Amino acid sequence: xxxxxxxxxxxxxxxxxxxxxxxxxxxxxxxxxxxxxxxxxxxxxxxxxxxxxxxxxxxxxxxxxxxxxxxxxxxxxxxxxxxxxxxxxxxxxxxxxxxxxxxxxxxxxxxxxxxxxxxxxxxxxxxxxxxxxxxxxxxxxxxxxxxxxxxxxxxxxxxxxxxxxxxxxxxxxxxxxxxxxxxxxxxxxxxxxxxxxxxxxxxxxxxxxxxxxxxxxxxxxxxxxxxxxxxxxxxxxxxxxxxxxxxxxxxxxxxxxxxxxxxxxxxxxxxxxxxxxxxxxxxxxxxxxxxxxxxxxxxxxxxxxxxxxxxxxxxxxxxxxxxxxxxxxxxxxxxxxxxxxxxxxxxxxxxxxxxxxxxxxxxxxxxxxxxxxxxxxxxxxxxxxxxxxxxxxxxxxxxxxxxxxxxxxxxxxxxxxxxxxxxxxxxxxxxxxxxxxxxxxxxxxxxxxxxxxxxxxxxxxxxxxxxxxxxxxxxxxxxxxxxxxxxxxxxxxxxxxxxxxxxxxxxxxxxxxxxxxxxxxxxxxxxxxxxxxxxxxxxxxxxxxxxxxxxxxxxxxxxxxxxxxxxxxxxxxxxxxxxxxxxxxxxxxxxxxxxxxxxxxxxxxxxxxxxxxxxxxxxxxxxxxxxxxxxxxxx
Numbered sequence: 001x002x003x004x005x006x007x008x009x010x011x012x013x014x015x016x017x018x019x020x021x022x023x024x025x026x027x028x029x030x031x032x033x034x035x036x037x038x039x040x041x042x043x044x045x046x047x048x049x050x051x052x053x054x055x056x057x058x059x060x061x062x063x064x065x066x067x068x069x070x071x072x073x074x075x076x077x078x079x080x081x082x083x084x085x086x087x088x089x090x091x092x093x094x095x096x097x098x099x100x101x102x103x104x105x106x107x108x109x110x111x112x113x114x115x116x117x118x119x120x121x122x123x124x125x126x127x128x129x130x131x132x133x134x135x136x137x138x139x140x141x142x143x144x145x146x147x148x149x150x151x152x153x154x155x156x157x158x159x160x161x162x163x164x165x166x167x168x169x170x171x172x173x174x175x176x177x178x179x180x181x182x183x184x185x186x187x188x189x190x191x192x193x194x195x196x197x198x199x200x201x202x203x204x205x206x207x208x209x210x211x212x213x214x215x216x217x218x219x220x221x222x223x224x225x226x227x228x229x230x231x232x233x234x235x236x237x238x239x240x241x242x243x244x245x246x247x248x249x250x251x252x253x254x255x256x257x258x259x260x261x262x263x264x265x266x267x268x269x270x271x272x273x274x275x276x277x278x279x280x281x282x283x284x285x286x287x288x289x290x291x292x293x294x295x296x297x298x299x300x301x302x303x304x305x306x307x308x309x310x311x312x313x314x315x316x317x318x319x320x321x322x323x324x325x326x327x328x329x330x331x332x333x334x335x336x337x338x339x340x341x342x343x344x345x346x347x348x349x350x351x352x353x354x355x356x357x358x359x360x361x362x363x364x365x366x367x368x369x370x371x372x373x374x375x376x377x378x379x380x381x382x383x384x385x386x387x388x389x390x391x392x393x394x395x396x397x398x399x400x401x402x403x404x405x406x407x408x409x410x411x412x413x414x415x416x417x418x419x420x421x422x423x424x425x426x427x428x429x430x431x432x433x434x435x436x437x438x439x440x441x442x443x444x445x446x447x448x449x450x451x452x453x454x455x456x457x458x459x460x461x462x463x464x465x466x467x468x469x470x471x472x473x474x475x476x477x478x479x480x481x482x483x484x485x486x487x488x489x490x491x492x493x494x495x496x497x498x499x500x501x502x503x504x505x506x507x508x509x510x511x512x513x514x515x516x517x518x519x520x521x522x523x524x525x526x527x528x529x530x531x532x533x534x535x536x537x538x539x540x541x542x543x544x545x546x547x548x549x550x551x552x553x554x555x556x557x558x559x560x561x562x563x564x565x566x567x568x569x570x571x572x573x574x575x576x577x578x579x580x581x582x583x584x585x586x587x588x589x590x591x592x593x594x595x596x597x598x599x600x601x602x603x604x605x606x607x608x609x610x611x612x613x614x615x616x617x618x619x620x621x622x623x624x625x626x627x628x629x630x631x632x633x634x635x
Contacts, residue, residue, distance in 0.1 A: 038346040039339055040372035045210055045319075046349045047420040048553055049139040050543050051484035052132055055429050056142060056166060057117065057151045058504050059487055060124030061090060067119040068165045075157070075223035076150040076268055078111050080104060088116045090504050091529075094495075095458075095517035109519040110451045113499045117151060120504070121166045122196045128507075129203055135490065135536075136543035139210040139482075141322055141351075143429055145197065147177070148221055151502070152429070154324060155221030155268050159301045160188055167193025182225050183293065185300045190308075198308055201318060212349060213305060216324035217298050217337075219262070219269040226294075227270050231258065242294040244273045263325065274330050283357065284368045288332035295333065299340045306344040320349030326375070327354055327364060334374045351423060354378040360446040367413045377421040380481055382410050384426050385444045391472045391586060394441035400562045400569035400586070408559075411480070420553060422481035426472065429486070429502055433495045435461040438468050440496075449496035450519050458496055458518065460527040467626040470538060471584060474628040477542040478573065478582045480557050490539040492532030506531055545605045545630060551578035566591050568623070579633040580605075585623035594620045605630035 061067070067087045074081065082103035092098075095109070098116065106112050122145075132140065144153035147163045161177055164170040173191035181187040190198070204211050220227055226239035234240070234248050244261040263269040273290040289295045303310075306317040321341065323329065341348050352375040357364035363385065366378045388394050390403040411419055426434040432448045439461035440448065447453035461469075476483045488505050495501045506512060512529035546552045555575035562569045567587035573580045579599060585591045596618045604610040612619045612631065621629065 039342045041346075042376045042417040042421050043320075043347045043349050045139070045347070046376060046482065047417065048547075049210065049421075049482040050137055050546065051139050051141055051423055051425075051482060052135070052137040053141045053425075053428060053484060053486045054125060054143065055120075055487060055502055056122070056125070056145060056153075056163075057120040058502050059120045060128055060505060060507065061119040061121060062123030062125070062127045063121050063168055064119060066121055066165050066168055066170050068117045072165055072170065073115075073117060073149045076148070076155050076221065077266075078106055078115060080106060081115070085115070087119050090118055091510055091512040093513040093515050093517050094500070094503055095515070095519050096513070097517075108451060110449075110499065114151070116499075118504050119165075122162070122193065122200055123168070126196075126200055126203055129207060129209075132209065133207045134540075136540060136547065137209060137485075139212065139319070140204060141212045141423075141484075142214060144214045144216070144324075146215065147193075149223055150221075150268075154216050155219075155223070157221055157223045158182065158225055159215065159220075159298070160185075160304060161191055162193040162197045164191070164193055167191060167196045169193075183297060185304070188304070198316070201308075201316065205315070210319035210349075212320040212322050212351065213318050214322045214324060215301075216263075217272065217333075218325045218328040219271045222268045222270060224270075234258075239291075239294075241291045242272060244271050263328070271328075274333075276330060283327050283364060285328070285330040286332070287330035288336075289330070295336070298337070302337070302341055303344050306341065306348060314345035314348070317345065319345075319347070320351065322351040322353065322379075323375075324353050326352035326369070331368075331374065334369075338374060349376050349421070351375060352378045355381055360443060370414050370418045377418055377423055377482075379428070379484075380422040380424045383407070383422065383424050383479070383481065386410075387472060387475060388426075388437060388444060391468050391475070392438040392441045394438070395443050399564040400567060400584075401564050404559050404562055404569060419480050420482070423484050424476055424479065424481035425484035425486070426476060427486045427489065427501065430498060431501065432497045433486070433493055433501050434472070434489055435465060435469055435492065436494045436496055436500075438472070439465045439494075445497065449498075449500060452497075454520055456496055458494075458500065459515070459524055460494055464626070466535070471586065471626060471628045473538070473542060474582065474630060475584070477546050478552055478571075478580065478630060483542075483546065485539070490536050492535045541606055549573075549578060549580055549605075549632065551575035551580050555580070561593070561595060566593075568593055570595060577635065581631040581633075582628065583621070583623070583631070584628045585625060588625050590625055591623045592620060593623050594618055599633040601634045602631035603634060605632050 070081050070085055082100040084103060085100045088098055101112050104112055145162050145166060146153055146156040147158045147161045148156045153163060158177060164173040167173055169192040173193055176189050176191045201211055226242055230237045230239050230243060246259040247257045249256050249258040261271045263271055272294055274287055275290045276285055276287040278286040307314045308316055338350055341350060352369050354364050354366040354369055363382050369375045386403060386406040390398045427437060431445055440457050450456045450458055491506055493503060493506055495503050506529060508531050515527040515529055518524045551573045555573035557571060557573060559571045568585050568591055570581060570583040581595060583593055597614060598617060600614055602612045612621060
């Protein structure tokens, strides 16, 4: 990796020399080189980021007047909406049945939970921005905000607008949207939800917090305006070539032969048509989107939020995009998308969801997407899976030497700037909560909910799990890459895979019922639902340590201890005169760990009054079982 990074550095130096020497002879070449640099570089703010992910529908209800109605949620899974369906109370026991459950013909609890809405909105986010600031957050990643009937918003009705139920005037916003020409940006207006979003951008920026939006350009929803036109007008629709239509309806037959490709076979998610020059199963995909009009519409939407007032200054816009199911999109489109985004804001971040190559066995290597022309970073599941495996013995014990070897292998072929910007996440909206994931130490994201595994534990994780979680967090905040928090992890929320990982946020000022119900009607101990302020303080301490020590962001990473028999390991982060040593005892017994070092003394970052003196070029430290330590060299 050092040789690769040296090559990158020398390439940058040579480029600078080339630009300087050619200024008086070829201005076009200078501009070309500058343009390449603006496109390929990684924004520094992303390397220093502490991420917080918000799933808007479940974060906070700040305005009950805009709560979704039955009409608002029509057109997504499941089709059936009971007559007396209503918003679910925010503090209800998660598995307790809503009153309308008994009217539903849906067979399992999972389907009914997908039909719930809690009324989270943008006002709710604005109301608690000080909470995020006090926690130490520097960047927020929002799950989709685009107008959509679902709780997750990956099935948009329109990409160009914020969801009507996230703003103060849903009915008026629907009228505004209906008055526009969807393909002509000059007719686009700002709805009340759009305007509130612009206020949110401003309020975040006042607090020095960046904002990244989530989009899936791979597909739309079945209620998307263009797809509805295709269903109505068939081949005559001007958007007929936007989608991958397999068969058209024959009006002379009583049957409806209309058929199309949906993401993962889901009819609610019709896929945008691609022209692939490689086999569909080959990753990364080569080619481009089929319709130039569809592609231009995507670019227009992206520019709308990067520079809302279209004055050439992106300071009033968002700070980047996270692209969902990015491996489904061809490289040609992704490269064009990057150029379009960076032309508006050279400091905009582009994150890819690069996850599975073959579920549940193999994760996809992201190297081809991280060469400077596609993504700045990815959601780093490739770091979390082996980290979970090691710290939680999940699904079996992993030796420290094996863990270190895997970590090194995951970094190969990726330059330092992109490694530093990696979004290191321990969970998300698509995976079990980190505490529950560690509590159930089976295979990663496999049979990770009670409907798939009746023995899956859904209760509050125990103290042993909390010790494992704290070790993992110390690793997350001291390892190369930018740490990520899924809303509520910092106050101890727990939950199985989707939908249980999407419970309403636990707030100090709201009341919550104890969790006593089980989806399979099993007996369970009552669990009190409240904020874990001790864990929250631990998160705050780790965030503060990371911010105050640039070695944890930009420093070199060297593994300095690996003891398979004791199940201990350590690494060092170094930047100029800064040196931080991080030590782990992952065994079930107390250990005495000796670290060779050239410093004079080190203090415990989490307990600064505790100082360790170096004797004979080493420090010897007693460790409790399942514990970790961050040591900072005294200057």
